[in-house]
Amino acid sequence: MLVAISIRLRELAALALIIALVALCFALPPFYADEPETEPVSAQAEGGRPLLIIDAGHGGEDGGAVTASGVPESGINLAIAEKLSALCGLFGVERIMTRESQELDYPDTAVTTAQRKSADQKARVELINAQENAVLVSIHQNFYPDARPFGCQVLYGKVEGSRELGELAHGMLTEALCPSSRRVAAPISEDIYLMRAAKCRAVLVECGFLSNEAEAALLQTEGYQLKISALLLSAWLQYADTPDEGVL
Numbered sequence: 487m488l489v490a491i492s493i494r495l496r497e498l499a500a501l502a503l504i505i506a507l508v509a510l511c512f513a514l515p516p517f518y519a520d521e522p523e524t525e526p527v528s529a530q531a532e533g534g535r536p537l538l539i540i541d542a543g544h545g546g547e548d549g550g551a552v553t554a555s556g557v558p559e560s561g562i563n564l565a566i567a568e569k570l571s572a573l574c575g576l577f578g579v580e581r582i583m584t585r586e587s588q589e590l591d592y593p594d595t596a597v598t599t600a601q602r603k604s605a606d607q608k609a610r611v612e613l614i615n616a617q618e619n620a621v622l623v624s625i626h627q628n629f630y631p632d633a634r635p636f637g638c639q640v641l642y643g644k645v646e647g648s649r650e651l652g653e654l655a656h657g658m659l660t661e662a663l664c665p666s667s668r669r670v671a672a673p674i675s676e677d678i679y680l681m682r683a684a685k686c687r688a689v690l691v692e693c694g695f696l697s698n699e700a701e702a703a704l705l706q707t708e709g710y711q712l713k714i715s716a717l718l719l720s721a722w723l724q725y726a727d728t729p730d731e732g733v734l
């Protein structure tokens with residue numbers, strides 16, 4: 487029991503340290519602002535660590551799910567993705583983002599919203615599949631017609647190694663953010679094009695329910711977004727440093 491408590495305290499202390507460091511970084515001039523996050527990077531990070539691809543779900547004309555007050559998940563997804571990327575910078579984790587803005591460039595041939603969404607998804611898949619030894623982490627928010635469900639859930643793709651990261655991230659997020667949730671990490675539906683078409687290991691993180699008023703409010707706060715990002719980074723570091731999982 488004492489051992490368990492001390493481990494828990496160590497985890498909390500580590501998380502607090504990460505959050506303090508990030509808070510400091512956000513308070514200081516953004517020294518990482520010039521870092522070319524979207525420049526082509528070496529396909530394989532030092533020491534064989536896989537490349538982390540951070541995908542902020544939706545964007546542009548596709549807002550995704552919306553809160554009761556009309557806030558789309560696309561902006562929340564991007565805010566969490568940006569924080570995760572900033573944390574990666576602090577820890578020397580090589581990563582790219584599939585988008586860094588709420589605005590998206592669409593080809594002239596895409597006229598309708600459906601065509602534009604399709605073109606965007608195809609462009610993301612092209613970017614993702616051009617990377618070697620990569621792992622995709624796609625960030626989303628959940629929605630349900632009933633306002634009661636809450637909590638996070640991580641869904642994983644079918645490529646070998648996806649389930650391990652999915653279960654790890656799901657366990658860490660659930661323990662820290664929604665310990666009463668009974669959801670488990672689960673295989674993702676084949677209906678999600680991006681996850682179906684990505685050839686690399688992939689997980690989709692549903693951070694919480696925008697249909698739950700209390701959780702939707704939390705998900706819009708910087709502090710909660712930072713917690714999610716720090717937990718995802720912790721899961722990533724643990725996963726990527728495990729030889730059997732992190733190195734192909």
Ligand SMILES: [Zn+2]
Pocket residue numbers: 543544550551559626627
């Ligand atoms: Zn979504």
